[in-house]
Amino acid sequence: MGAWGKELQVAVKMLFTVHRQVVFLLCLLPVLYTLFFGGLFYKNSLTMVPVVVCNLDAGDKGQELVHDLADTPELNVTLVNGDADTDKLLAATNAAGAIVIPHDYTAKISSGSCATVELLASYGNTVEGGTITKAVQAVISAKNAELITKYRLAAGWEMAQAQGAQLSLSTRTLYNPTGGYMDFFLSPLILHGGQIAMVFLLGPSLVLEKRYRGKEMLVHPVRVLLVKLLLYTLFGTAVMVLCLTIGIGFFHMVCRGSAGEIIMLLLAYMSCMVSFALFVGAWVKVPYRAITYSLFYIMPSVLFTGAIWPRSSMDVVSYGLSYLLPIGYVADDLRSLLVKGASAGLEVHIFILLLWGMFFSCMAVWGLKHALERKKNAGNYVAGVETAGS
Numbered sequence: 001m002g003a004w005g006k007e008l009q010v011a012v013k014m015l016f017t018v019h020r021q022v023v024f025l026l027c028l029l030p031v032l033y034t035l036f037f038g039g040l041f042y043k044n045s046l047t048m049v050p051v052v053v054c055n056l057d058a059g060d061k062g063q064e065l066v067h068d069l070a071d072t073p074e075l076n077v078t079l080v081n082g083d084a085d086t087d088k089l090l091a092a093t094n095a096a097g098a099i100v101i102p103h104d105y106t107a108k109i110s111s112g113s114c115a116t117v118e119l120l121a122s123y124g125n126t127v128e129g130g131t132i133t134k135a136v137q138a139v140i141s142a143k144n145a146e147l148i149t150k151y152r153l154a155a156g157w158e159m160a161q162a163q164g165a166q167l168s169l170s171t172r173t174l175y176n177p178t179g180g181y182m183d184f185f186l187s188p189l190i191l192h193g194g195q196i197a198m199v200f201l202l203g204p205s206l207v208l209e210k211r212y213r214g215k216e217m218l219v220h221p222v223r224v225l226l227v228k229l230l231l232y233t234l235f236g237t238a239v240m241v242l243c244l245t246i247g248i249g250f251f252h253m254v255c256r257g258s259a260g261e262i263i264m265l266l267l268a269y270m271s272c273m274v275s276f277a278l279f280v281g282a283w284v285k286v287p288y289r290a291i292t293y294s295l296f297y298i299m300p301s302v303l304f305t306g307a308i309w310p311r312s313s314m315d316v317v318s319y320g321l322s323y324l325l326p327i328g329y330v331a332d333d334l335r336s337l338l339v340k341g342a343s344a345g346l347e348v349h350i351f352i353l354l355l356w357g358m359f360f361s362c363m364a365v366w367g368l369k370h371a372l373e374r375k376k377n378a379g380n381y382v383a384g385v386e387t388a389g390s
Contacts, residue, residue, distance in 0.1 A: 004223060011227045014209075015235075022205045026197050026232075027239050033193030034243040037186055038251040044180035046131045048076040051097040052089055055079060059106025065117070068143065069099065074135040086120050097121040097132040109147065175339040176254070182247075183254050183339050185308075188331040190243045191269065192302040195327060198236055198270070199277045199298050203290030206281025210372065218372040221365050225282075229274050229361060236270035237263065257337030261346065265337070268353035269330040275360035276326065282367035297325075305331035329353050 015023050053069060055062050070077040080089065086098040100118040108115040119136050123129035176183045206228075210217060217224045241263065247253040280290045303309065304322040311319055322328045329349040336343035343349075 003220070004227070007220070007223050007227045008231075011231050015231065018209070019205055022201045023235070025201050026235065027242075029197035029201075030190060030193040030239050030243050031246065033196075034186070034190055034246050037189045038182070038247055041181040041185060042251060044182045044252075045074075045178055046127060047073050049074055049097070049128050049131050049135075050076045050078065050093075050095045051099060051132055052078045052080050052086070052093065052095045054086060054098065054100045055081070056103040057101050057105040058103070059110075061106035061109045062101045065101055065105070065139075065143065068139050069136070072135050072139055074131050090120065090122055095122075096125060096128040097136075099136060182251055183335070186247050186251065186253060187244070187335045187338055188302055188305060188307040188327075190240065190247065191327055191331055191334065193243070194236060194240050194270070195273045195298055195301070197239075198232070198273045199280065199294050200291050202232060202274065202277035203281040203284075203294065204287035206278060207284055207287045207290055210281075210368070214372050217368060221368045221372075225278055225361065225364050225368065228278060229271065229357075232274045232277075233267065233271040236274060237266045240266045240270065253338060255338050256341035257343075258341075261343075262334065262337050265330055265333060265346065265350060268350040268357070269326065272326040272353045272357040272360065275357040275364065278364040279360040279367060282364040282371060285371065301325040301327050302331070304328060307331035307335055326353060326356050329356075 051069075053066055055066055066077070066079060069075055078095065086100060089095065090098055098120040100120070102116065102118070105115050105117070107113075117140060119133070121129045121132045121136075173179070213224075244253070244255075244262070248255050276294075280294050284290050284293060304314075304318060304325055305328045306314075306322055311322055314322065329352050333343040333346055333349055337346070
């Protein structure tokens with residue numbers, strides 16, 4: 001225990017001397033991710049999406065519909081007079097949709113006939129297109145129910161009868177009732193920021209450390225790496241907790257889950273990412289390669305977590321890949337803990353993350369011993385040649 005305690009003291013001292021910039025950036029990068037994306041999603045839903053309304057109707061009913069659309073917070077309405085070419089109008093402007101009120105709208109509504117309002121929604125941006133479609137459908141549905149009630153009353157129905165006998169859909173939206181982007185996106189992005197910081201900073205720092213502690217690390221590689229694993233896992237978990245605290249406190253993320261379960265999941269995740277960073281740093285010889293080699297593994301991983309695009313809709317290759325990435329075992333679980341208060345399969349995923357961590361740790365020990373022994377043998381070989389030549 002004395003040797004382990006000494007190694008721990010050395011590692012802690014290096015956190016505040018040799019690796020102080022690494023430690024600072026390990027904290028800064030995830031926090032910046034949280035602040036930037038939290039600020040991006042602070043409205044929590046799309047509002048004021050630009051749309052154009054072509055009102056071809058000269059009657060009062062058309063004007064009423066224009067006012068109803070303009071009063072919808074999701075829409076930023078620009079009125080276009082005349083028979084405009086809506087396809088060209090959408091292509092030439094920043095509008096994400098167009099609504100065309102036909103010239104006979106008032107006449108048909110007044111006579112009790114069916115009137116058709118045309119909606120052209122641009123799904124070049126699917127988020128904007130979906131927002132416009134839902135907002136316009138809500139306005140038209142409300143207007144339709146109002147008209148049905150009105151004409152039933154005019155036909156002599158009693159109020160209770162006029163408002164009844166209509167088919168309606170009763171919905172209950174659970175966990176994220178507003179469909180907010182904060183609760184949907186921010187937690188996976190916090191995890192992504194954490195893995196970027198840990199892998200892209202700790203890996204290169206280990207490569208540099210091998211240059212001036214090579215002999216010491218070769219004697220006790222297991223001890224050196226396990227102490228680093230412990231320290232950086234605790235530090236990384238603390239940073240992730242800080243980021244979630246910022247998200248909950250400043251950006252009003254929902255948190256219904258147990259603090260203990262969330263911390264256990266983050267500990268397992270950080271231990272896995274630290275092990276992966278040590279594995280990369282142990283095998284490569286040049287610091288920047290610790291970033292470039294792991295770049296293709298880390299950067300696209302957030303897209304394969306199942307937290308943004310569900311696994312149920314993935315192709316076979318993507319589905320398999322999603323289970324080869326550590327973040328794939330934590331992103332959806334963390335969000336479920338936050339918004340639902342529970343996550344199915346949480347214990348299994350924590351166990352798998354720990355297994356991945358053990359695998360990367362073993363590979364890191366092997367890689368460190370292999371790299372340092374190769375360096376030592378190369379030095380002995382060169383020294384022998386020089387002695388023979390002299």
